[in-house]
Amino acid sequence: MLTIGTMAKRTGTKVQTIRYYEQIGLMPEPGRTGGGQRRYGAADLDRLAFIRHARELGFSLEAIRELLDLSDTPEKSCAEIDAVAQRQLREVQARIARLQSLEVELRRMIAECHSDRVADCRILEVLRDHEECLSDHKGAGLRGMPL
Amino acid sequence: MLTIGTMAKRTGTKVQTIRYYEQIGLMPEPGRTGGGQRRYGAADLDRLAFIRHARELGFSLEAIRELLDLSDTPEKSCAEIDAVAQRQLREVQARIARLQSLEVELRRMIAECHSDRVADCRILEVLRDHEECLSDHKGAGLRGMPL
DNA sequence: CTTGAAGCTACAGTTGCTGTAGCTCTTATA
DNA sequence: TATAAGAGCTACAGCAACTGTAGCTTCAAG
Numbered sequence: 001m002l003t004i005g006t007m008a009k010r011t012g013t014k015v016q017t018i019r020y021y022e023q024i025g026l027m028p029e030p031g032r033t034g035g036g037q038r039r040y041g042a043a044d045l046d047r048l049a050f051i052r053h054a055r056e057l058g059f060s061l062e063a064i065r066e067l068l069d070l071s072d073t074p075e076k077s078c079a080e081i082d083a084v085a086q087r088q089l090r091e092v093q094a095r096i097a098r099l100q101s102l103e104v105e106l107r108r109m110i111a112e113c114h115s116d117r118v119a120d121c122r123i124l125e126v127l128r129d130h131e132e133c134l135s136d137h138k139g140a141g142l143r144g145m146p147l
Numbered sequence: 148m149l150t151i152g153t154m155a156k157r158t159g160t161k162v163q164t165i166r167y168y169e170q171i172g173l174m175p176e177p178g179r180t181g182g183g184q185r186r187y188g189a190a191d192l193d194r195l196a197f198i199r200h201a202r203e204l205g206f207s208l209e210a211i212r213e214l215l216d217l218s219d220t221p222e223k224s225c226a227e228i229d230a231v232a233q234r235q236l237r238e239v240q241a242r243i244a245r246l247q248s249l250e251v252e253l254r255r256m257i258a259e260c261h262s263d264r265v266a267d268c269r270i271l272e273v274l275r276d277h278e279e280c281l282s283d284h285k286g287a288g289l290r291g292m293p294l
Numbered sequence: 295c296t297t298g299a300a301g302c303t304a305c306a307g308t309t310g311c312t313g314t315a316g317c318t319c320t321t322a323t324a
Numbered sequence: 325t326a327t328a329a330g331a332g333c334t335a336c337a338g339c340a341a342c343t344g345t346a347g348c349t350t351c352a353a354g
Contacts, residue, residue: 003320005331015332017311024310035319037332053274058249061310071271078268082260085270089253096246099239102205106236113229121225123232124218127197127204150351152300162301164342171341182350184301208341 001031001039011048018048026051026065059088148178148186158195165195173198173212206235 008015021027027048030038047068054064063084070081109126155162168174174195177185194215201211210231217228259269 003331014312016313019333020311033319035332036334037319050271050274055310056249057252057274058246067271067274078260078270081268081270082257085253085257085260089250089257092246092250092253096243096250099205099243099246102203103236103239103243105204106232106239110229110232110236113225113232121228123225123228124197124214127200127214150300161343163344166302167342180350182301183303184350202341 001041002045004038004040007040007045007048010045011052013048013052021048021051024061026061026068057088058092059084063088148188149192151185151187154187154192154195157192158199160195160199168195168198171208173208173215204235205239206231210235 004015004018007018030040051064066084109123113121113123151162151165154165177187198211213231256270256273
């Protein structure tokens, strides 16, 4: 029987986070001591480890919920699980691409600043006047995406 | 004199977001018509475009606030502006590195699933049993970092 | 003068937690 | 067995950076 603190230490989770997962139904309600404290079993520890690892891989809690549900129906579900993972991979790749273009632009910005030692800083100019910023805002593109 | 909707269209911002920026003091309080509607000038449009472009580059609203404050003091501030940009670049690079390692792991996971056609899906196993997940949770590492 | 789009305020909700206040419980030691 | 530290409890507020909703008012074209 594990206390919530032990669960937290073993999985690198904060205690409040575990309670939060319980609150949103991602972790089951565990047993309690007479005094009302939570006591967990080995299966709970596995489940929490699963959640944390998936979170580290960038899966949303919704996707994790999906994976946990799928794992309860072992037949016919490998393809669906694969689809969730594929979707996650595509999201990660899109974020990488986006960040890489940001990196290029930031580098360029910083380079221009250094080349222009005495005059006013170019970084602010670049930020102010970037071409595509006062036009062409119909296409949504990646705008809503988290970086 | 520009309406808030025109500002929104020109910069690709939602109307509510502009009002939000005003609320948190990032945009100034504009003039109002007799009926209470906001009317903006060219300087406001520039400032909003600056904010949006910086946001697209991944700068936090706090960093943008810093840049806007610095841009009001043109002397001696280029180095500080450069520092903000350098910090942003480092953050972007760290996020790219993190995402790339996620990508590798996701790919590996998916590959194992495909190689194992009939048996139970390996993805769940991998998520459940990753080596470092039930140990070594003292070092913070990149754990708190946004992906 | 009417009508419909656009604007207004105020507030709730989003994601994934984290922090705080003010308690109570457990457990090791004296 | 008493006590005290540390861990746990609930309930709620707060974070970033918006987004959406309800229910109204104003503006501008025809």
